[in-house]
Structures are given as C-alpha cells and as structure tokens.
Amino acid sequence: MSIPVGHYQYDRVDRDFLQARIAEFEGQVNRRLDGTLSEDEFKPLRLMNGLYLQLHAYMLRVAIPYGILDSRQLRKLGEIARRYDRDYGHFTTRQNIQFNWIRLEDTPDILRELAEVDMHAIQTSGNCIRNVTADEYAGAAADELVDPRVHAEVLRQWSTLHPEFTFLPRKFKIAISGSPNDRVAARFHDIGILARPGEDGAPVFRIFVGGGLGRTPVIGEELFDSVREEHxxxxxxxxxxxxxAHGRRDNIYKARIKILVQAIGVEAYREAVEAELGQMELDRYRLTPEAVAAIRARFAVPLLEAPDDADAVLTQQRRDDPLFDRWVRSNTHVHRDPGHIIATISLKPAGGIPGDATSAQIGRLADLADAYSFGEIRITHLQNVVLGHVRKDRLRDLWLGLSEVGLAEANIGLIGDIVACPGLDYCALANARSIPIAQKLGARFADTALQAEIGALRINISGCINACGHHHAGHIGLLGVDKRGEEFFQLTVGGQAENGAAIGTILGAALPEDETVDAIARLVDCYLGRRENGETFLDTLTRLGHEPFREAAYETV
Amino acid sequence: MKRPVRLEPGQKLVLTANRLLDGRIVWWCEGGTWDLHIGRAALLDADEAEAVLARVVAEAQRDGVVGVYDTAVQAAVPPEPVTVREKIRAHGPTVHPEFAVETEQ
Known part of the structure; x- marks a missing residue:
C-alpha cells in the first residue's frame, strides 16, 4: 500500500500494539459481562477505549489524530455506521467521530475493524492526554508558516500510553497550529501551540497554558514564546x-490545569516548569532533526500539478454560475499552490443536525476525496470536513458531486455553520437539547443569500455547563439550562476562539426555549440595522457595546 | 443515604436502568422483568419504592442491567415521565422520530 497523504503511515509495531490492546479490552468486556468486573471497575477501562454509556446506548468515540484521515479509513467509518450503528456518525469538536448506538458486545469487533485501517479509540476519553488537534488547513494553506502535522504526530506518539500521564487529575487537551491565523482555538486549550520558523529557519513554538471552556472559561496564558524544536x-x-503533581484531585470541577495556573499565576507556573526542566535528563527528551525527519518521511507529499489555466477556468465558472460562486466565496480557502484550492464541506444543512453524516454521505466523501484530493480528508473542530488539495479547474465538479448527496451548503463561517454538542437528546450530562435549537436556527436562516448578507457570525450551542459546544467562544453563544424540568437558554455575545480570543458576555436572564430563536433573530436584526460599512457582527458589537443587543434580545420579554 | 422522594399528586415512581449488553434504556416491570417500553413499567408508591429499588439494584448484574434508579412519572396510561430528560429516555431522541421507542417491538 502506498503511503497516505496527510497522516502518518503505521508500521508493524503500531499494528501489533493495536491487536494486543483489542485483545486486552475484549477480555475486560467478557469479564464485565460475566460479572467478574463490576460497573465501577469496568467504567475507567471502557473509557480508556473510548466507550461511554450515554443516554440511550453505548457511544464509541473514534480517534482521528490531528483530524486527518484517508479515504479507506473514512470508508470504514461509513461501514461501521451502517453495520453497527444506525447508519450515521457524528463528527465532534475534537476532530473525532462518535457512534451513538453501539452494543457493548460488538465493541471488540468494531475495534478490530478500525485496526484494519490503522484506527482506534484509545485516549478519546479518560483523564489522559486526548486526541491532539491541528489546523484543518495544515500543509495546504497559503498563510501557513510551519506544517504542524509532523509535530502533531510527534505529540501523538509521545502522549499515547504515556505511563506518567495516564491518570492525570483531569482530561488534557492539546492543539497545534503553524499559521499566524489561529484556527485551532489555541488559547482555549490546556496547552495551545503555535509554530513558526525561528531565525535559523528551524521551527520554534509559542506555548500557551491553562486555557479552557467548561464551567470555568479561561483564556490561556503564554508560558513560553520560542521553544526550540529539540526542547x-x-x-x-x-x-x-x-x-x-500539583493539580487538584479532590474536586473534579477544580481539577483542570487552568485552575492550577489561575491559582498560582503563570509566572509561578513557568518557574515550576523551568525548575522541572532543570532537573530533567534533557537528552532523553531531545527531539532530534533525525527523529523529526523519520516521522516526516511517513507522510506522503501530494504532487500538486495543475494546468496553467486552472485559475482562469475557475474564475469563468464562478462568473457563469452564481450559486457555485456563492459556495466558493464561503467554503474555500487560499492554497499555497496557485493551481489548487482548499474546500470546506459543510455538515450543517439548513434544519439538519450539526456534524452528522449518513453512511452514504461518508462513503461519497471518501469517493470524492479519492477523485479530487489525493484520498485525504480532514475533520474540523467546527464539525465540518475539508478536502485540502483540490485543483481549481476541478472544483466545480467536486461541488456538483457534493450537491448530489446534500453536502453543498454554502455557509462556512456564516450563521448557518452552527456548532452544537449532542445535548440532552443523547448526552447523559446535558440539561437541555442543543440539536433542536440548532435545527430551528438553521431553518430560520436557511437562505444562503441572507447568510452571506449577514456575514461572519458564529453560533455555538452547549446543552450544559460542560460547554462541549464551546458556547463561550461563540460570537453568539447559547447555554442550555434546566429550570424546574423545562429547557431555557442563556445567551452570550462577543466570544471568539481565534487570535483575539475572548469569552462571551452573558446578556441577561435565560430565555425559554420557544423564545430563544426569535431573540437571536432580533440580535441579528439589531446588527444589520446598525452596522457600518464592512463591519462584522463582532465589529458592531465592539463599537456599540452590549446594551443595544441586550435590549433587542429582551425586547418582548 | 438516598434523598427522600417527593411526589406531586397523581405521580408514582418507576425504576429504570440501561441494559448491560447494548446500553438500551429499560424499565422495571411487575414480576422482575425489564422492558424497553415505559408503558409496561411497574408503578410504585414512594413508601415502597426504596425497598424495591434496593432489591433490584442487588440483582442488577444477574438481570443484565446497569445504573438502576427511580424516577417520577404521571400515573397515566401509559405513564409519562415528569422531566424532559426522562421523557427523552422513555421515547427516544427528539431529533430522530424514526428511532422512537414506540416503534420497536
């Protein structure tokens, strides 16, 4: 088999390890079924293998390291959805996929099927280092300074089954980007890493710590500006x-690194890290150029050849077809190669469930990736899919192919591109349903011309304070709350996850579910009525302050 | 210690859990069986529920269920859970009507 474009090529050691791990888990499942293991004993074991017990059934979360997979892997995910689930999968904000209707006794077989295509579900749960996420345009974007995938793979290998970090105080999330435009929400991670070239051309890493969302949203603070690759x-x-050593283990709500950094201050944290470095055997952890090169060699490089007139062909097709032109405007990004373009495929159809894809759609995406993007697919932390290397003169053919399976929605970065957690429809922790409110908002703003007119506006919805829908980081955020058994939604405005990371401000009292969509429509009307030339929603909010928006939201309450 | 259950007039308690094999939601019925349909659940008064719950929890592994607890319902035919969460558990995800528990045998 040829080396895949975009992700690391497994070898025999990797594959033997996966088989051993599956056999171990199968033994644990059997001991649970025969009663040798109690649920309390089994729970941490199944969570380490990505298996949750949710509201209606077991949920299996499959890892997609740094969000990149190849067409055979995607096809396998579609087969698993069809054979073991209810014919669909749900792509998550951690660039993974979840299956919501899994049987415990099927799980070892599913893991074997995943291992056939070098995939697994390890460390997608539990108090360990979770799946490392990366820029969805890695290795493709024109604005990229350092391709972060090789170092993301280094981190994957370092963090997988790390014996010292298997029982951390709480889960731990790392994101890495190599672009000056933060597309990974680096400042909202336990560790966020932004790579750039150093003075000698070798990469250096700016490291943020202590960011996070959840019940205590915190913007990460810079710990180091320029860590050299070897360190x-x-x-x-x-x-x-x-x-x-110092994170709290006495209170689950105070156990994340952000609480520790806030408690002692980033300067004290830096001193503690430097003291630790001072007594470590640094050679043991040195990342040598040879080691980096060996990992880089496991990634295939796409042969980016395009006809000289590729750009002219695309320009003409856009002139000829306004619908296609609208999709190109919202759903593409500039590629480093002038003959290619990055296409983002929306999993947010108007009135649909954000992040869900049927097995037929998943299979079709795999086919289209083979035909148009070297068989490589990226899952974004905003629950969409990216084909990273599409020839410009073939982009319209791709768009037509997407249209056939309902995947040509022109709404990336617009109000219809809603991020939502599974909410109370599936999640055992949720207080309110996230998906129905997302569907109503999607239907309310279904007109893609209206969405384009509104411009950049991101809505994030979480069904509880755990904030899996990242509502704190939404330009408009919705937090579902339970009031005497009824669903209410608290509105926040002004959050953002990118370079100017900000936590949204609560507008006022939570609204009943059936008043929430109208309130958001009034917020949007307020913005449209008062914006000045070229202003985005956030620009207008910054200029006017929250008060006009608060008045609009609560106008009839 | 288990918190005392306060039921409104017209309410009863039912016992529910997830099935160990497939995680599906089940309801405890007269005779000690478990069923996917809340309509077949045994309705319990608050003063008897605690003892029944303790017995059922002790038999959970044998019965192939996990996470047994009690929840309040309106004592209608069929009984209807009081909270949104339990309504969704009883009837299935609201966003997939084709997965409604009522359509299953």
Missing part, C-alpha cells in the same frame, strides 16, 4: 509533570 517534548513533559 519541545521536554517542555511539554515538564508542563504536564507540574500539573500532575
């Missing part, structure tokens, strides 16, 4: 050691 692993090891 990247040692530095992360030291950061984790300090957290592992």
């Amino acid at each position: 990247l692993l040692a530095t992360l090891e030291a950061i984790l050691r300090v957290y592992n």
Whole structure:
C-alpha cells in the first residue's frame, strides 16, 4: 500500500500494539459481562477505549489524530455506521467521530475493524492526554508558516500510553497550529501551540497554558514564546509533570490545569516548569532533526500539478454560475499552490443536525476525496470536513458531486455553520437539547443569500455547563439550562476562539426555549440595522457595546 | 443515604436502568422483568419504592442491567415521565422520530 497523504503511515509495531490492546479490552468486556468486573471497575477501562454509556446506548468515540484521515479509513467509518450503528456518525469538536448506538458486545469487533485501517479509540476519553488537534488547513494553506502535522504526530506518539500521564487529575487537551491565523482555538486549550520558523529557519513554538471552556472559561496564558524544536517534548513533559503533581484531585470541577495556573499565576507556573526542566535528563527528551525527519518521511507529499489555466477556468465558472460562486466565496480557502484550492464541506444543512453524516454521505466523501484530493480528508473542530488539495479547474465538479448527496451548503463561517454538542437528546450530562435549537436556527436562516448578507457570525450551542459546544467562544453563544424540568437558554455575545480570543458576555436572564430563536433573530436584526460599512457582527458589537443587543434580545420579554 | 422522594399528586415512581449488553434504556416491570417500553413499567408508591429499588439494584448484574434508579412519572396510561430528560429516555431522541421507542417491538 502506498503511503497516505496527510497522516502518518503505521508500521508493524503500531499494528501489533493495536491487536494486543483489542485483545486486552475484549477480555475486560467478557469479564464485565460475566460479572467478574463490576460497573465501577469496568467504567475507567471502557473509557480508556473510548466507550461511554450515554443516554440511550453505548457511544464509541473514534480517534482521528490531528483530524486527518484517508479515504479507506473514512470508508470504514461509513461501514461501521451502517453495520453497527444506525447508519450515521457524528463528527465532534475534537476532530473525532462518535457512534451513538453501539452494543457493548460488538465493541471488540468494531475495534478490530478500525485496526484494519490503522484506527482506534484509545485516549478519546479518560483523564489522559486526548486526541491532539491541528489546523484543518495544515500543509495546504497559503498563510501557513510551519506544517504542524509532523509535530502533531510527534505529540501523538509521545502522549499515547504515556505511563506518567495516564491518570492525570483531569482530561488534557492539546492543539497545534503553524499559521499566524489561529484556527485551532489555541488559547482555549490546556496547552495551545503555535509554530513558526525561528531565525535559523528551524521551527520554534509559542506555548500557551491553562486555557479552557467548561464551567470555568479561561483564556490561556503564554508560558513560553520560542521553544526550540529539540526542547519541545521536554517542555511539554515538564508542563504536564507540574500539573500532575500539583493539580487538584479532590474536586473534579477544580481539577483542570487552568485552575492550577489561575491559582498560582503563570509566572509561578513557568518557574515550576523551568525548575522541572532543570532537573530533567534533557537528552532523553531531545527531539532530534533525525527523529523529526523519520516521522516526516511517513507522510506522503501530494504532487500538486495543475494546468496553467486552472485559475482562469475557475474564475469563468464562478462568473457563469452564481450559486457555485456563492459556495466558493464561503467554503474555500487560499492554497499555497496557485493551481489548487482548499474546500470546506459543510455538515450543517439548513434544519439538519450539526456534524452528522449518513453512511452514504461518508462513503461519497471518501469517493470524492479519492477523485479530487489525493484520498485525504480532514475533520474540523467546527464539525465540518475539508478536502485540502483540490485543483481549481476541478472544483466545480467536486461541488456538483457534493450537491448530489446534500453536502453543498454554502455557509462556512456564516450563521448557518452552527456548532452544537449532542445535548440532552443523547448526552447523559446535558440539561437541555442543543440539536433542536440548532435545527430551528438553521431553518430560520436557511437562505444562503441572507447568510452571506449577514456575514461572519458564529453560533455555538452547549446543552450544559460542560460547554462541549464551546458556547463561550461563540460570537453568539447559547447555554442550555434546566429550570424546574423545562429547557431555557442563556445567551452570550462577543466570544471568539481565534487570535483575539475572548469569552462571551452573558446578556441577561435565560430565555425559554420557544423564545430563544426569535431573540437571536432580533440580535441579528439589531446588527444589520446598525452596522457600518464592512463591519462584522463582532465589529458592531465592539463599537456599540452590549446594551443595544441586550435590549433587542429582551425586547418582548 | 438516598434523598427522600417527593411526589406531586397523581405521580408514582418507576425504576429504570440501561441494559448491560447494548446500553438500551429499560424499565422495571411487575414480576422482575425489564422492558424497553415505559408503558409496561411497574408503578410504585414512594413508601415502597426504596425497598424495591434496593432489591433490584442487588440483582442488577444477574438481570443484565446497569445504573438502576427511580424516577417520577404521571400515573397515566401509559405513564409519562415528569422531566424532559426522562421523557427523552422513555421515547427516544427528539431529533430522530424514526428511532422512537414506540416503534420497536
């Protein structure tokens, strides 16, 4: 088999390990079924293998390292959805996929099927380092300074089954980007890493710590500005050691690294990390150029050849077809190669469930990736799909192919591109349903011309304070709350996850579910009525302050 | 210690759990069986529920269920859970009507 474009090629060691791990888990499942293991004993074991017990059934979360997979892997996910689930999968804000209707006794077989295509569900749950996320345009974007995938793979290998970090105080999330435009929400991660070239051309890493959402939203603080490549692993090891030693284990709600950083201050945290580095055997953690090169060699490089007139062909097609032109405007990004373009495929059809895809759609996406993007697919932390290397003169053919399976929605970055957690329809922790309110909003703003007129406006919806829908980071955020058994939604405005990371401000008292969509429509009307030339929603909000928006939201309450 | 259950007039308690094999939601019935349909659940008064719950929890592994607890319902035919969460558990996800529990045998 040829080396896949975009992600690391497994070898025999990787595959033997997966088989051993599946056999171990199968034994644990059997002991649970025969009663040798109690549920309390089994729960941490199944969680380490990505298996939750949710509201209606078991849920299996499958890892997609740094969000990149190949067409055979995607096809396998579609087969699993069809054979073991209810014919669909749900792509998550951690660039993973979840299956909501899994049987415990099927799980070892599913894991074997995943292992056939070098996939697994390890460390997609539990108090360990979770799936490392990366820029969805990695290795493709024109604005990229350093391709973060190789270092994301380094981090994956370092963090997988790390014996010291398997029982951390709480889960731990790392994101990495190599672009000056933060597309990974680096400042909202336990560790956020922004790579750039150093003075000698070798990458250096700016590291943020202590960011996060959940019940205590915190913007991460810069710990180091320029960590050299050779010291990247040692530095992360030291950061984790300090957290592992001093993070709280007495209170689950105070256990994330952000609480520790806030408690002692980032300067004290930095001193603790430097003290740890001072007594570590640094050679043991040195990331050598040879080691990086060996990992880089496991990634295939796409052969980016395009006809000289590729750009002219696309320009003409856009002139000829306004619908296609609208999709190109919202759903593409500039590629580093002038003959290619990055296409983002929306999983947010008007009135649909954000992040869901049927097995037929998943299979079709795999076919289209083979035909148009070297068989490579990326899952975004905003629950969409990216084909990273599409020839410009073939983009319209791709768009037509997407249209056939309902995947040509022109709404990326617009109000219809809603991020929502599974909410109370599936999640055992939720207080309110996230999906129905997303569907209503999607239907209310279904007109893509209206969405384009409104411009950049991101809505994030969480069904509880755990904030899996990242509502704190939404330009408009919705938090579902339970009031005497009824669903209400608290509105926030002004959040953002990118370079100017900000936590949304609560507008006022939570609204009943059936008043929430109208209130958001009034917020949007307020913005449209008062914006000045070229202003986005956030620009107008910044200029006017919250009061006009608060008045609009609560106009009839 | 289990918190005392306060039921409104017209309410009873039912016992519910997830099935160990497939995680599906089940309801405890007269005779000690478990069923997917809340319509077949045994309705319990608050003063008897605690003892029944303790017995059922003790037999959970044998019965192939996990996470047994009690929840309030309106004592109608069929009984209807009081909270949104339990209504969704009883009838299935509201966003997939084709998965409604009522359509299953």
